[in-house]
Amino acid sequence: MVVCLIGACLVAAPLAADSIERVEVQRKGNLLHLEGRVLVEGQDGSLLLQTRDGMIWVLSAEEVQSRKALESPFEPLDAKALGDRLLEQLPAGFQVRTTDHYVIAFNTSEAYARWCSTLLERLYRAYFRFWEKRGLELHEPEFPLPVVIFDDQRGYAEFSRDELGEATSAVIGYYNFRTNHMVMFDLTGLAQASRTRRRRFSSTQIRQLLAQPGSERNVATIVHEATHQLAYNTGLQTRYAVTPFWLAEGLAIYFESPDLKNGTGWRTIGRVNRYRLREFQSNLRHRPANRLEQILTDDSLFRSSKTGGAAYADAWALTYYLIRKRPKDFVAYLREFSKLQPLENLSAEQRLRQFRKYFGSDLEELDRTVIRYMSRLR
Numbered sequence: 001m002v003v004c005l006i007g008a009c010l011v012a013a014p015l016a017a018d019s020i021e022r023v024e025v026q027r028k029g030n031l032l033h034l035e036g037r038v039l040v041e042g043q044d045g046s047l048l049l050q051t052r053d054g055m056i057w058v059l060s061a062e063e064v065q066s067r068k069a070l071e072s073p074f075e076p077l078d079a080k081a082l083g084d085r086l087l088e089q090l091p092a093g094f095q096v097r098t099t100d101h102y103v104i105a106f107n108t109s110e111a112y113a114r115w116c117s118t119l120l121e122r123l124y125r126a127y128f129r130f131w132e133k134r135g136l137e138l139h140e141p142e143f144p145l146p147v148v149i150f151d152d153q154r155g156y157a158e159f160s161r162d163e164l165g166e167a168t169s170a171v172i173g174y175y176n177f178r179t180n181h182m183v184m185f186d187l188t189g190l191a192q193a194s195r196t197r198r199r200r201f202s203s204t205q206i207r208q209l210l211a212q213p214g215s216e217r218n219v220a221t222i223v224h225e226a227t228h229q230l231a232y233n234t235g236l237q238t239r240y241a242v243t244p245f246w247l248a249e250g251l252a253i254y255f256e257s258p259d260l261k262n263g264t265g266w267r268t269i270g271r272v273n274r275y276r277l278r279e280f281q282s283n284l285r286h287r288p289a290n291r292l293e294q295i296l297t298d299d300s301l302f303r304s305s306k307t308g309g310a311a312y313a314d315a316w317a318l319t320y321y322l323i324r325k326r327p328k329d330f331v332a333y334l335r336e337f338s339k340l341q342p343l344e345n346l347s348a349e350q351r352l353r354q355f356r357k358y359f360g361s362d363l364e365e366l367d368r369t370v371i372r373y374m375s376r377l378r
């Protein structure tokens with residue numbers, strides 16, 4: 001799930017932002033002193049400001065009290081400093097573990113944090129290999145990637161409610177493109193049959209618990225959200241630009257397929273996603289002829305619980321087909337989106353024009369081809 005928190009639209013050209021500014025901000029009765037680079041400046045004085053921890057602040061003109069350019073260039077925090085920043089933002093009792101690319105703050109067991117970091121680093125390597133093999137140029141993340149793991153659902157729900165509101169407390173993890181954080185909780189609690197007593201598990205027990213079939217979707221969720229985080233940090237997508245939902249979600253689902261035979265519950269990218277395939281096939285009977293056009297242009301289908309399941313399955317099927325059968329066109333198409341600047345959004349007509357440029361003008365014919373291809377998958 002990608003969470004969009006932007007309230008109002010800023011209209012302005014993006015700036016080349018290599019120098020740092022000190023911005024005084026009045027927000028909810030507090031005076032904040034932020035240091036960062038201005039990504040976008042609105043004509044009315046509103047700002048999109050990125051601080052050194054990678055967070056992006058949407059500041060209205062009224063909130064901005066003063067601005068001062070500093071001499072020093074913009075530099076991301078290193079892993080240690082980012083870890084300290086995370087600890088300031090979290091309740092007491094958290095500690096930090098850093099790996100090559102991640103800064104993981106957790107208040108659950110060391111063993112669980114280790115299990116997660118192994119999974120994340122494995123995904124990281126597989127992700128770069130995957131795109132390199134297909135000729136898509138990506139860059140390493142500019143910021144260490146921040147991850148927060150709560151020991152149980154309660155602490156997580158409280159934190160995510162503050163960040164995102166009520167609706168999201170039901171999901172087991174999310175990536176927030178405002179903070180750049182991936183947030184989740186220890187899944188061994190969900191995987192454990194009886195929860196009468198809090199327990200700490202060893203690495204082996206964690207692997208066994210999360211290799212149970214019931215954990216499959218949970219592990220998939222971690223990989224899914226981590227894929228969103230990678231996409232927004234490596235130049236595949238731009239935070240605060242609107243990538244069509246089908247594409248952002250289709251890619252995250254394409255990466256997520258779990259593999260229960262493996263110790264981390266996940267091994268490789270692009271296996272057939274049984275769960276989404278079943279959903280896709282079960283909706284075929286009622287599929288309208290213009291379904292592809294709907295999926296390409298109407299992001300609201302993904303947000304409603306009534307239509308979301310089918311939309312996610314269709315997004316996966318389309319992505320699966322295009323990566324398998326039209327890889328060169330798909331990569332060329334992706335390059336168009338990696339060029340988007342923050343706050344850029346394509347209209348429905350622009351989305352269709354861009355899609356047709358790479359995959360042909362007859363969308364209904366393409367949809368029939370995708371259905372035929374997916375029907376043969378086992």
Ligand SMILES: [Zn+2]
Pocket residue numbers: 001002224228248249252
């Ligand atoms: Zn998602």
